[in-house]
Amino acid sequence: MGAKYVVVGSGIIGLYTTYCLIKFAKISADQITVVYEFSSGDQSINYTSPWAGGNFSCISPNDPETLRFDKFTYTNLAKLQEDLGGPTCGLDYRPSTEYWDFIPNEAKINSLKTYLKDMQVIPRSELPHGTAYGIKFTTWDFNCPFFLSNLSGYLKSRGVTFQQKKLTHISQAYLTANTKAVFNCSGIGARTLGGVEDIKVYPTRGQVVVVRAPHIQENMMRWGEDYATYIIPRPYSNNELILGGFLQKDNWTGNTFASETEDIIKRTTALLPKILDRPLDILKVAAGLRPSRHGGVRIELEDAGEDKVLIHNYGASGYGYQAGFGMSFKAVQLLVSYNQNRVKSKL
Numbered sequence: 001m002g003a004k005y006v007v008v009g010s011g012i013i014g015l016y017t018t019y020c021l022i023k024f025a026k027i028s029a030d031q032i033t034v035v036y037e038f039s040s041g042d043q044s045i046n047y048t049s050p051w052a053g054g055n056f057s058c059i060s061p062n063d064p065e066t067l068r069f070d071k072f073t074y075t076n077l078a079k080l081q082e083d084l085g086g087p088t089c090g091l092d093y094r095p096s097t098e099y100w101d102f103i104p105n106e107a108k109i110n111s112l113k114t115y116l117k118d119m120q121v122i123p124r125s126e127l128p129h130g131t132a133y134g135i136k137f138t139t140w141d142f143n144c145p146f147f148l149s150n151l152s153g154y155l156k157s158r159g160v161t162f163q164q165k166k167l168t169h170i171s172q173a174y175l176t177a178n179t180k181a182v183f184n185c186s187g188i189g190a191r192t193l194g195g196v197e198d199i200k201v202y203p204t205r206g207q208v209v210v211v212r213a214p215h216i217q218e219n220m221m222r223w224g225e226d227y228a229t230y231i232i233p234r235p236y237s238n239n240e241l242i243l244g245g246f247l248q249k250d251n252w253t254g255n256t257f258a259s260e261t262e263d264i265i266k267r268t269t270a271l272l273p274k275i276l277d278r279p280l281d282i283l284k285v286a287a288g289l290r291p292s293r294h295g296g297v298r299i300e301l302e303d304a305g306e307d308k309v310l311i312h313n314y315g316a317s318g319y320g321y322q323a324g325f326g327m328s329f330k331a332v333q334l335l336v337s338y339n340q341n342r343v344k345s346k347l
């Protein structure tokens, strides 16, 4: 079994990290083991990735590093899509419109202008009542559960080992004496996993309503000061449309609430009335915990002694799909630089 490189976590961050190890660091897939409590096909409130909408939007923070993670992800997803066999892997382009009740951060808009396909600022006269700014562009949409299944299937087909095992301490991830690097992609689990126990990690709970709506093939988002309303079509999903949502800090419940479902339907159908051109066909209501972190994501290398390293990559909050590829590229670069410096210091 290949355990020279161990990735803890089989959510989108663990899978992006594994892909980056193979693609960019040129690590042989048979030297990598992904260790996880939950993976594609499993459902738990402690496993966030299947519950995401998910798309690329303006939800992420505006600091320069996150802007770079977003840009890297947006511009590199086409290669990943190709490796997974094209759009039917559950990742495809769709049109998107985003509105704000306030003027959004200028650095963010300027950054988006450098790479988003078909980006247009909506003239003020065309903005819906109560909004102050709007853009249109072509975005990436993920059919999250299906995409996770296809990405993990691709990694397995390349020779990556997947091992189901709940860790109580990060030291257990050094599976053999030969394990050189562990990537900690444990999401919300980073708060309780022994040896990590990061108290800066907290949940931002969301609830979504999944409806069948073949007539809606576009995204629409509205950002308020204290709310977010969004509509996300899931590509190659038998016409699932995600209606959301909520951003509830420090709320740990996986329960769902009828009052929140009602509120989501009210807000999303006001934003895009044509949802109601067909009777509302509700398939499911679900809740998920975004793995947020005070101070932002943690992408950091720790020396674990005896030529071993621990590289953290977690805290992606509500933007793991849209920024996580860039985050994972950085995490893998930390390993590449560490190895290069070690070689130099031995010369």
Ligand SMILES: Cc1cc2nc3c(=O)[nH]c(=O)nc-3n(C[C@H](O)[C@H](O)[C@H](O)COP(=O)(O)OP(=O)(O)OC[C@H]3O[C@@H](n4cnc5c(N)ncnc54)[C@H](O)[C@@H]3O)c2cc1C
Binding pocket: 008, 009, 010, 011, 012, 013, 014, 035, 036, 037, 038, 039, 046, 047, 048, 049, 050, 051, 052, 053, 054, 055, 056, 165, 166, 167, 168, 185, 186, 187, 188, 189, 190, 193, 205, 206, 207, 208, 244, 245, 287, 288, 289, 290, 291, 314, 315, 316, 317, 318, 319, 320, 321, 322, 323
């Ligand atoms: C309602 C909702 C909507 C969202 N919409 C979007 C969107 O549109 N776009 C977007 O980019 N993002 C979206 N997100 C955010 C996105 O889902 C997260 O950022 C992402 O899933 C985080 O991935 P992760 O791999 O860090 O965590 P997870 O998916 O939770 O994976 C963590 C992994 O670590 C493993 N693990 C943890 N602890 C242990 C342990 N002790 N032992 C072994 N294994 C362990 C788990 O089993 C799991 O495999 C949304 C989230 C929610 C809830």
